[in-house]
Amino acid sequence: MRALTRFNATLARYGAYFSVAGLLVIVAIVAFQVFGRYVLNSSPTWTENLALVLILYVTLIGAAVGVRDAGHIGMDSILILVPEDPRRIVEMVVHVLVLVFGIFMVWNGWVLGMSVAPYKLANISLSEGWRYVPLVLSGAMIILFSIEHLIALIQRTEVEPAWH
Known part of the structure; x- marks a missing residue:
């Protein structure tokens, strides 16, 4: 359990760092798009699709x-x-349901991503499959985190947040 907790805490911490960095990149892309549109009078074509991804x-x-x-x-x-x-039983049921949801995210994200992988996103020449990668990654993370919560409930311990 300790190894899983360390791994999950590290994964969660870097996931949060990635999300914050991604948000900053989105802000920069949108600012560049606004600058291009209103100052240069020539909006870059790739910014909108990249920001959406x-x-x-x-x-x-x-x-x-x-x-x-x-x-x-x-x-x-x-x-x-x-x-x-x-209360513990209800919490276990909730975490099992979240785990099952994570499994569906991984499976369906993989199936959908593979089905659209040959197609390209407009203006950025990136495969459509890249839109489904975060669904698979997030689902896998949710599965790991749910397993950790279930083990903690069985052992009557708490999952310590990644920021402690």
Whole structure:
């Protein structure tokens, strides 16, 4: 469990760094697009599609990090009123459902990405399949993080957030 926790904490930390860096790159791309449109009167054609692809990476990787560090919206206020044993069972069910969702993300992201891989995105000559890579990566991260949460619940411990 300790090795999985270390690995997941590192993965979550770098996932958050990647998401923040990606957000900064998106801001720079959009600023360049606005500069090109209104100052140079010649908007770059590649900026919009690249920003849209990067948004997928930022949001999906960031969402996976939120699953590990409990940054997602939860029903904690209701679960606090429930005794510990039933609460643990409900939390386990939630993490199993999230794990299954991660499996579907990986599988369907892979299938969809492979089905559109031969096609190119307009103006950036990048395969359409790159749009589905963050879905597969995020799903794999969610699976790992859900397994860690389930083990922690079984052992009656807490998953320490990546930032501690």
